[in-house]
Amino acid sequence: MLRGPAVRGLSARSPPLGQPLSESPYGWVALDSPPSLFLHSLACQKAQTVLHCCPALKLLSPQRIPTLAPASIAIRVPLPHTQDAGIPQSKSLLPQIFPFCLLAMETPMTGQVCVVTGASRGIGRGIALQLCQAGATVYITGRHMDTLRATAKEAQSRGGQCVPVVCDSSQESEVQSLFEQVDREQQGRLDVLVNNAYAGVQAVMKNTNKAFWESPASIWDDINNAGLRGHYFCSVYGARLMVPAGRGLIVVSSSVGGLQYLLNVSYGVGKAACDRLAADCAQELRRHGVSYVSLWPGLVQTELLKEILLKNNNADDPILKQLKARFTSAETMEMSGKCVVALATDPNILSLSGKVLPSCDLAGRYGLQDVDGRPVQDYLSWSSVLSHVSNMGWLASYLPGFLRVPKWIMTLYTSKF
The missing domain is CATH 3.40.50.720 (NAD(P)-binding Rossmann-like Domain)
Known part of the structure; x- marks a missing residue:
């Protein structure tokens, strides 16, 4: 369960957390957002509420669970069992209304x-x-x-x-x-x-x-x-x-x-x-x-x-x-x-x-x-840089976002010799 005073007294309604993933008909999702959103969702006991509060959720395979980004929240949602150890095949399954439980919130800096x-x-x-x-x-x-x-x-x-x-x-x-x-x-x-x-x-x-x-x-x-x-x-x-x-x-x-x-x-x-x-x-x-x-x-x-x-x-x-x-x-x-x-x-x-x-x-x-x-907006992409240069905005609109200003150009640009 989440740590901290905001979640004391809450309990999860789901099969035991210790159940092996291979035997569990649960899909995993991770959400990067403040806990308060999910406390509300937990009270509602609806997976659809999670989607409404934070649509930018990510599906994770069991192998990805240990590598969650710091301070992200993982929840598991009961979903129709699939041949891949209960992992949903697409986000289209998520809006189905099922009870869910809060699994864990990583606190990688505890004690620091x-x-x-x-x-x-x-x-x-x-x-x-x-x-x-x-x-x-x-x-x-x-x-x-x-x-x-x-x-x-x-x-x-x-x-x-x-x-x-x-x-x-x-x-x-x-x-x-x-x-x-x-x-x-x-x-x-x-x-x-x-x-x-x-x-x-x-x-x-x-x-x-x-x-x-x-x-x-x-x-x-x-x-x-x-x-x-x-x-x-x-x-x-x-x-x-x-x-x-x-x-x-x-x-x-x-x-x-x-x-x-x-x-x-x-x-x-x-x-x-x-x-x-x-x-x-x-x-x-x-x-x-x-x-x-x-x-x-x-x-x-x-x-x-x-x-x-x-x-x-x-x-x-x-x-x-x-x-x-x-x-x-x-x-x-x-x-x-x-x-x-x-x-x-x-x-x-x-x-x-x-x-x-x-x-x-x-x-x-x-x-x-x-x-x-x-x-996060890539302000070092060519399209972003040129969009702020007078008379170059037209060119920026034609450039793909993945083209970035090389660091060696930035180094030369700042050269004082």
Whole structure:
């Protein structure tokens, strides 16, 4: 049964879970979605309800059950017995109405301790939710306890434990206090640190289409105090817990703005520095068994971005126009969380240390879908890249989505020599 307070008292109505698959007239399905959807379905006792709540389900053979993606949910549905050990031959069988049982929710990070900075909302919140859903104990930081408590409440409903801590990442004393608390309460254990704190969205959006000399000089601090300086502080104190243990993963949230000009100078320099922070820290951490990677999400449906797009009706702003056009196909806030869970549970994570990891690449590597069942948009495909280039949109529509920009072209593009 699922772990966590949200499912206490529930029982499954089905043949014993220990019954051999070869003797069971049950088909297997796996669904990547929050448990709450399935608790409702369990109460309804109808397989059709599962389809209604989450149509993007996948059929699995018995051999695939041990390889479920982290934090996915497996259920089994009684179906007409087939010659293949009771495994349905097509999805057309699923809408039949049968009682079903919740089998298991994987919690691959049970016992692990994580810190996610900037987790009151946005990407950090999504990462915290997924880490708790995977069974971890997660310390979340932000500047306001009320929003932190709201995140913690939802995170704990997914499983795991969530500890809200007020902390301004731009202040070294507060960062030091945070990691001293983790050290004290978790006996020195820290498995995952996600450097995600960022306070520059409003500054970026207020100064779009302005040259750096036309913007207030203070925009540098607005964007890079918490979002770069703070990442370094957290990396220092986080590494002091990880290195003695000989294990750990540090993730820094960055973006394609570290590769090419995007939005403004302060933003691009900050993101390029995040990528270099990951590369150089990885160089020194590798021999201690600690990994450090830079995560590039695509465009993300954050609460703040949605609010900005709704309030701004300037149809002549090309950046806002492009953001509005792409918002519905953007990643959910929890997609980055699925990426972090996959990385944290990868036994070969050291082979990726120091690298920039786009979310679309990780989706392919680990077989991930977004939490709403959508495939992750490949923003490194030629069709996606050219669709954002002036006068090249017509060509993008003719290119198949599987044609991707080679990494060597990206390397040459950023060459400064």
